[in-house]
Amino acid sequence: xxxxxxxxxxxxxxxxxxxxxxxxxxxxxxxxxxxxxxxxxxxxxxxxxxxxxxxxxxxxxxxxxxxxxxxxxxxxxxxxxxxxxxxxxxxxxx
Numbered sequence: 563x564x565x566x567x568x569x570x571x572x573x574x575x576x577x578x579x580x581x582x583x584x585x586x587x588x589x590x591x592x593x594x595x596x597x598x599x600x601x602x603x604x605x606x607x608x609x610x611x612x613x614x615x616x617x618x619x620x621x622x623x624x625x626x627x628x629x630x631x632x633x634x635x636x637x638x639x640x641x642x643x644x645x646x647x648x649x650x651x652x653x654x655x656x
Contacts, residue, residue: 579591579599588602598614600607609617 577594579593582590582592588600591599591601593599597608597610600609
């Protein structure tokens with residue numbers, strides 16, 4: 563996003579960000595220029611709204627793949643069934 567020519571941010575300055583969501587993994591805030599910032603423990607990433615939506619889709623697809631039992635995924639092989647991760651709410655994957 564071109565911060566210099568954004569009608570909602572004519573001076574190009576970044577003011578205080580609006581917190582949108584947070585949990586034990588990180589937080590998301592919205593800048594007055596329209597860019598979203600994903601804050602994780604060791605870094606932050608600024609994303610255009612469209613890129614943020616694509617990241618949401620990507621993470622949703624990955625989560626869906628984690629929920630499919632390994633036995634139903636022959637491409638993983640038999641040993642993957644034993645190593646399949648178990649995810650609970652609030653637990654971070656490392």
